[in-house]
Amino acid sequence: MNANQTRSTNFLCGMAAFLLCAPLLAQPLxxxxxxxxxxxxxxxxxxxxxxxxxxxxxxxxxxxxxxxxxxxxxxxxxxxxxxxxxxxxxxxxxxxxxxxxxxxxxxxxxxxxxxxxxxxxxxxxxxxxxxxxxxxxxxxxxxxxxASWQIAYPMGRYAIEKLGCKKTVVGFIDYAPGRDVLAAFKSGYEKAGGTLADAIPMGGPTAVPDFTPYLRRIRDQSPDCMYVFTPGGPFTLALARTYHELRMAETGVKFLGTGDATQDSILAQYGAQALGWMSGGQYTADLDxxxxxxxxxxxxxxxxxxxxxxxxxxxxxxxxxxxxxxxxxxxxxxxxxxxxxxxxxxxxxxxxxxxxxxxxxxDVVQNIYVQKVVKKNGRYGIEVLDTILAVKDPCKELAIGQCAAAAGKTK
The missing domain is CATH 3.40.50.2300 (Response regulator)
Known part of the structure; x- marks a missing residue:
């Protein structure tokens, strides 16, 4: 084999190797x-x-x-x-x-x-x-x-400092997240100088309860405000229906809750039943x-x-x-x-x-928005009343309860 033939053979072998390997080299990470x-x-x-x-x-x-x-x-x-x-x-x-x-x-x-x-x-x-x-x-x-404290704690303070909720009753679904929300709201409310009038467990998370006896108990105490936590979805739909049937809005009691109560994706299902409800939450589709x-x-x-x-x-x-x-x-x-x-x-x-x-x-640091259910342009939506800027998780900031224990601290 002469030199030219050798070079041609080497070139062809090289090209063959390249063509065989090219698909592997082109594979994206x-x-x-x-x-x-x-x-x-x-x-x-x-x-x-x-x-x-x-x-x-x-x-x-x-x-x-x-x-x-x-x-x-x-x-x-x-x-x-x-x-x-x-x-x-x-x-x-x-x-x-x-x-x-x-x-x-x-x-x-x-x-x-x-x-x-x-x-x-x-x-x-x-x-x-x-x-x-x-x-x-x-x-x-x-x-x-x-974090649950990130929403409920500042709303506890806001209830007294901005909404004038001198007498407040909390209703909550009785499981770990509900008790966490109760502890957070109570801590913020007390930090602002208040004392909760009552805290009412409203059944567990495995089945939607009949909210009638719980809302009647709240109404009978004539509070300025009620703060409610449920897991959302069917729970809040049932809550809104009972709230409407008992004409709670006519009592003058302000309804406050977590963002679960004013979840954008189910507002249309509430109809007029939740008009005027207020919540603290991290997002609404109506955010401008x-x-x-x-x-x-x-x-x-x-x-x-x-x-x-x-x-x-x-x-x-x-x-x-x-x-x-x-x-x-x-x-x-x-x-x-x-x-x-x-x-x-x-x-x-x-x-x-x-x-x-x-x-x-x-943990995430974010704004918490004070929201109100309204009807605008023929649909039910959210009006942002106020913004609490750049909220960290107060549970860790204050080293309270499980946050203190988990961090190896005492409080």
Whole structure:
């Protein structure tokens, strides 16, 4: 074989090797994101909207990843006991090798997942779970949703300082989140110089109660204000119906609640029954900001003009935004310690307003909006009465109860 033939043969071999290897070289880097939520459990429609929000964020911002691909791996935790979530998180980590987890619709789910992600050193971004002490349970948990104290504590103070609620009765669904809300509101109310007139357990979370005896008990005490917590959905629909039937609005008692009471996606189902209700919450679809208007337009273009996002929706949207921030910062090579470091101090212009992650607690810092149910332009919606700016989690700020115990402090 002469020199020219040798060069030709080498060239052809090189080209063959290149063509064989080119598909492998062109393979995009893939980041696996595990999503563990109760898709078929209580509030499955809410979880569906959270997933839709995640996918919308991916669609709108995918080009920002520079060719890095996200593979969503969904698992259905079904019920909020925590046991199923723990096993699914373990499966996603050790079998599917996910890089990031988006999970924790309910607090028991997040609590059960905490030791697993700690052992495996995997980032877990909380989609919703709101028990304040959860972020103390693992250094790999970051919350972008809200903590129960973050909403109820400032509203306790606001009730006295701005609304003149000198006599207030609290009604709550009697389980861990409800008792957490009670403790938070009571603490804020007492900090402002008040003393609750009564605190009324209104049944448990497994079945919607008949609210009649509880609302009558509140009415009979003639308070200035009532502050109510229920899990939302069918609970608040039943509450609104009974509130209307008992003509509670005619008594002059101001209705206050958490954002669950004024959830945008179910306002139309209330009709006039909840007109005048006030709440403290982290988001409303009626928020008048450029970022929210842009988000609302994108949401309705994707899912229909009659689809109304709510605070759960924005939790899902911002959870994916946090995941994107980690992926971009680490160029798709996910290390849990570096991922948490990337999120500490992260600032994001969310549809709910500016949010950031407190480096000391790994909890979201955000505005809390004082909201009122109104009818405008022929539909039921929300009027924002006031804004409490940049609220941190008071439970950790004050080192109260479980927050103190979880942090190894005493109070």
């Amino acid at each position: 893939t980041v696996k994101v595990g999503v563990v939520l109760p898709f078929s459990g209580p509030g499955g429609d809410t979880v569906e909207r959270e997933e839709q929000a995640m996918r919308l964020y991916m669609k709108l911002h995918g080009k920002e990843l520079g060719g890095i691909r996200i593979e969503l791996i969904k698992r259905d935790s079904k019920e909020p006991s925590g046991a199923t979530t723990r096993e699914l998180v373990r499966e996603l980590i050790f079998r599917d090798n996910v890089d990031i987890l988006l999970a924790g619709q309910f607090s028991p789910d997040a609590i059960a997942a905490a030791p697993v992600v700690t052992q495996a050193k995997k980032l877990l971004i909380l989609v919703n779970a709101q028990a304040s002490f959860i972020t103390h349970l693992s250094p790999y948990i970051v919350r972008v949703s809200a 900001t450029p970022e929210n208007k842009k988000f609302l337009a994108a949401w309705q273009a994707e899912y229909g003009r009659d689809s109304i996002p709510d605070y759960f929706t924005v939790h899902g949207y911002d959870a994916m935004a946090a995941a994107f921030h980690v992926i971009k910062t680490l160029n798709g090579k996910i290390d849990a310690d570096k991922a948490v470091a990337a999120l500490k101090g992260w600032k994001h212009n969310s549809p709910r307003g500016p949010i950031w992650i407190d480096p000391a607690t790994r």
